[in-house]
Amino acid sequence: MLEINNLHVKLESEDKAILKGLSLSIEAGSVHAIMGPNGSGKSTLSYVLAGREGYEVTEGSATLDGTDLLGMEPEERAAHGLFLAFQYPVEIPGVGNMTFLRTALNAQRKARGEAEVSSGDFLKLVRAKAKDLKIDAEMLKRPVNVGFSGGEKKRNEILQMALLEPKMCILDETDSGLDVDAMKLVSDGVNALRDAGRAFLVITHYQRLLDHIRPDVVHILAGGRIVQTGGPELALEVERNGYADILAGVPA
């Protein structure tokens, strides 16, 4: 589903390479996790895939279901089924959460040539999805993420994901700032979306999120490259021994 081949990325503003030949292949129905030390390029990878400005791809490719991602605007990538759950969801005062969700859903449907969802149908849809994530009517009415706790913001990200039904979901450090209960709630929300037609890329520092969202494949990202790939046991090894052992075996 998501094919990344020899991706090289640098910052637009300075001559600093961040990703240096990253390759990754994620098939439909699977969950891949990426772990890595600070500064290894994890967040850059998620931003480059979602189309954030400020980065320059100098080499390589990334495709979603065979379509080139890197040439598309961020909104086009979203309409093609890519979703990034932000590490730090943005607060937008004065824009109601419901307005935001409906605008996003209908914009994507319009881009795909599908009919817009009526306000009545939309209300039913949102209420059903919100209930599973324990998001109450009050939270839906408030401006986007304004005054939300860390956990509420992450639940709101998962609500957007549930509503937009993307094919390829990237979760950027979704566990950061979450207590144990909130992590379980968020993970349950993600697990409920696991489906043969959908794939996940879970970016995390810590193994504990992977206790809740069980990955099929675990990658270690260091120095802008995938340096090791394995099963869930690789995450446990990192948890026990840190990255030092793994990185020791990698040529700089």
Place this chain on the structure above:
Amino acid sequence: MSAVSFRAQRLATRLAVAARRIAELPDCETPAWAAPARDAALARLAALGLPEKRDEYWRYTDPDRLTASDVRPAEVFRITDERPMYEGIDRLRLVFVDGVFDPAQSDPIAGEGFELSRLSEAAQIHWAADLFGTLEAAGQSPVPRPLAALNTATAREGVLIRVTGRVTRPVSLIYRRESETADVALHHVLRLEPGAELTLLENGPVGARSSIVIEAELGDGAQLHHVRTMGRDHQRKGITHLFARLGAGARMKSFTLSMNGRLVRNEVMVWLTGEGAVAHVAGAALGDGVFHHDDTVFIHHQAPGCESRQVFKKVLHHGAIGVFQGKILVDAVAQKTDGYQISQSLMLDDDCQFLAKPELEIYADDVKCSHGSTSGEIDRTHLFYLRSRGIPEDEAKRLLVLSFLAEALAEIDRPDIAEDMHLRLRRWLGKRS
């Protein structure tokens, strides 16, 4: 030549210009009760002279087109692509065409808890006689506002409303234009007796050039909601003055939404004279292209425990210019004052200008006053967040403009009016015209 005589000569020139302008003024058919106030206003104008670009108070806005004796023709902008403002909201509609009251388009004047008459109606005596021109005269200090005096002297029309009860049905003043050259002056007087309540709405293009003065006296515990829209008539040139004096526990909220307009200056002068009075003045302005929009606000705390808020937001595009001059003056007796002032601009490109002069002058020692002024662009992180959800760039920007204006729009109390304002704003943003 010495500095003193240079200044004296400048003043002499200024007064000579004013005297010429006064001599040119057409005869004003005035109701007898207003004649003394008119004469006094003319005398004030003769003594003050007209404003000039080099005046400190007019540093950012050239008053030339507002003071000139000739009015440049302005194309009549007809809005055909949107529903009338406040449609569906029950209100007393009073229509003025080129500044002339049009009874045929207006609702019959009826209702409980208030009496309403017009400035153009002849009468020997009137309750408004001791208010008309009074607040305007008081508002000439500490900063002269000669254009308000000119208005008192010459305005032919206006509404005079005395409110004794809680009036829930808004009084809606609708301004329309037919002529390309109408030079319109309207002067409204509001007296809210203690505990009375009124909502006053104003909308529509007033004239090729316009001057509107509102004098509002709020008795103890009275409440005035004032919502004004100045929308889309690109060639609008005008000035407004709102003078309001508030008694103990009285509350006033005034909100103005502006869209385009070549030259607009909205001046507000508020006196908080009774303990616990509250005044909120807010504005949201959108300028695209040839646009000069000036909010000049002066709030004078004269009693303890009063609250004032000034919230002004301007969205500027394609060379638009936004001006904000705001002052909070706190007298020594006005302990426990709560004063807040924010003025912000959102620049959609690099050609725009935002000129802000926030001022605090505080003589009491136990007060809470804050002010802030910023100028910025659309936040790229916010924009990316919205786009990453599939919202196209233009629409995402519109949402962020609404987000920027939200704090000002929150100053509208009535939900039905706020909703109408919101929908209109969204449509205007979509059109950009």
